[in-house]
Amino acid sequence: MVLAEAGGLCEDRRTARPRSPDFGGTRVALVRLVIARCQVDYVGRLTAHLPMAPRLLLVKADGSVSIHADDRAYKPLNWMSPPCWLEEQPGVWTVRNKVDESLVITIDEVLHDSKHELGVDPGLVKDGVEAHLQELLAAHPGVLGEGYTLVRREYMTAIGPVDLLCRDADGRSVAVEIKRRGEIDGVEQLTRYLELMNRDPLLAPVAGVFAAQQIKPQARTLAEDRGIRCVAVDYDALRGTESKDLRLF
Amino acid sequence: MVLAEAGGLCEDRRTARPRSPDFGGTRVALVRLVIARCQVDYVGRLTAHLPMAPRLLLVKADGSVSIHADDRAYKPLNWMSPPCWLEEQPGVWTVRNKVDESLVITIDEVLHDSKHELGVDPGLVKDGVEAHLQELLAAHPGVLGEGYTLVRREYMTAIGPVDLLCRDADGRSVAVEIKRRGEIDGVEQLTRYLELMNRDPLLAPVAGVFAAQQIKPQARTLAEDRGIRCVAVDYDALRGTESKDLRLF
DNA sequence: ATCTATATTTCGAGG
């Protein structure tokens, strides 16, 4: 490995730790960090060029390569997503994928080069996304309208699933679209569902409710113009109602 | 700096190089790479937890902090975008931002810790995005339809600019929406424009053309159902027509 | 500041 020798190599020396499942004999999953003066040329979905400058090259075990500057938060200047393959020549790295996109990294000087074994990550536990909001509203349809009852979650139509299908106090169908943030896209989506469902004589008439933690003014205007009722949902309050024994932060 | 001492510190020792413009006296922009066994808790737009495991911590000069596993391409498991502030305590990093989102990184063991000066990146040069496609189609409206002529690029309406306004062979107005990849959103967008423009007696009737390098089947179906014609554009061929002296890949 | 449209979006689920 040419460039590994060029920089100050710092290999991890830790021993017994949960191993990556693909660790059988010779290959160990490693993340590799290189600081180098480099130039980058990408040809693929677009064409992009980075002039020679010092940057961070991050090579992960999944095969991905990303080129970072010391800015733009976590987004790299340039990258190649897996599956892809890195070929190292002295002074030139070439990363290629199946559809023949390529990233050519011309390296002028290596300032640091180290590898580190991380193993398989136990993974992220999330809470508070749309799924949970849907779950809570399904359990408490009264929040959407007085006397509402749930008919079905993920009610399937020809063009996709409606988040909730409810019935109002008078027994009429209501299609509910749930978003964390209510924007125009969501209104359009619900409009398509309503258009389709109202053509079905077994369902029609179907009213619409657009529920979100926060609804943008333009989305609200568009929705109301189309006769769709908007409901701003207080997620934390709803979660509090749901279970008092749930630990809150 | 507590943790810098704990790991094997490798500071860059390079000297004369173009400096960051914000380099005045004491502060130099550095990227910091830490490999550590850590646990992460994020509370903000959602709540997320990462159990203790070895990971890469990337701290950039813009203040951002990102936590990477050895997979998922360039996307970190968790992060905090600038502007935000990192407070280091022995064994605990706390990253906080203005709206009081927080990222708490509990560090069990530091396996590597280095800092590197990169300076300001000269930046990325791109080519081949939607703007270029629009430019090419504006120069060759005949590709959109026999006898089409260009009236205006970015024709402004009350709800935004229509990519191209053309006239067909019979002198009728045609609104053209251009996308790299034609999806349902684009059809909705064009539909809104057409609805509005067809209310204007000076323009009506206005036909619609949806042009893209690739048009998804659902988008095509929706468009055609609404009387919008779809045109698949061969970008490379069009670019070839545009200028023979342009180097092709 | 708000809103719109784009992104080499990435990522995951479901057919």
Added chain:
DNA sequence: CCTCGAAGTATAGAT
């Protein structure tokens, strides 16, 4: 494998 919807989307441009 595609197709679709969600994302702590982020980001840039226009109003």
